[in-house]
Each structure stands twice: as structure tokens, then as C-alpha cells.
Amino acid sequence: MPVALNLKSMKEMCRRRCWEDIAWVSSSYIRYFITFVPFYGIFGTLGLMCLVNFLESPWIAYVTQMSHIPMKISKEENQDWFSTQVLATCNVEQSFFNDWFTGHLNFQIEHHLFPTMPRHNYHKVAPLVKSLCAKHGLPYVNKPMLKAFGDIARALKKSGAIWKEAYCMHPQT
Secondary structure, eight states: OHHHHHHHHHHHHHHHTOHHHHHHHHHHHHHHHHHHHHHHHHHHHHHHHHHHHHHHHHHHHHHHHTTTTTOOOOGGGOOOHHHHHHHHOOEEOOOHHHHHHHTTTTOHHHHHHOTTSOGGGHHHHHHHHHHHHHHTTOOOOEEOHHHHHHHHHHHHHHHHHHHHHHHTSSOOO
């Protein structure tokens, strides 16, 4: 799967003639293979790449989804940009471990408001954003990591039940 997705991405970059992106992606693979092939050989390096992707995938899914999936927002609410960013995401409590584990993306509200700000500075603007939310009556959701992980499971269970109801209980004839 990772190979197919990477090839599909490269094919799309070629189709769109994104030469700079192709150069950066290619240089990343070249550096990776130059570094690891002398130690592990071609197949060992490909195996290492698959292992890293296998370990990284659940991590990135948890880090990104614990701040997004459980939040309730719809297009019909027609909120302003700031309100939409605050309501569509939540933060995970700050701690040394949470900051390290998430790469400072536990400040997802601030990340949505200031996407180009270096992530290690999000904790500095968080009190300002929190006070602005309080001033405008917006909930500033900040939860413990274990609750955030539980929210993912609950949201997936709810979504699965909806799909099961739609496709298993009422199959298409």
C-alpha cells in the first residue's frame, strides 16, 4: 500500500508538472537509500521503509484525528472563519509527553488559526486564543490525551453503527 500511494503521488506530480515537488520527493528517497542501502541492502531498506510507515501510520492517525473526529460541526451552521476553526478542533492538554508525542500538534486550535507559526510556539498564543474564545462565548475544548483517544473510538463506533444501519440492515436490491 505505501508503495502504491507513493507511486500514485509521483504520477500525479508528473501529470501536473510539479517539478519542484518531484525534486524534493526524489531527493528524500535518494538520501534515504544512500543512507540505508549500505547497511541493509535494497530489500532490507525497502523493509525498513515499510516498517517505519507501519509504525508511523497509527501515530499520525491518532495525533490528527483525536483533535478532529469528535468535534461536531456542519456546513449549515454558516459560522465565521474564526468560530469554525475553534469549533472544528480541540486541544489535548499540554505536558512534556503530549508535546513530544504530538509534535506540539496537541494545540490543534492554534494550529488551525496560525498554520504557519512554528509549532513549538503554540503554547505561547494559547492563553490569548482562550481569552478571545471566552470573550466571544466560544468553547475552547482542552482534554486529556486518554479522553481524546477514547473520543476517537466512540466516534468510530458511532460512524460504524450508521454505516451498518445504512448498508447491512437495508441492503440495496
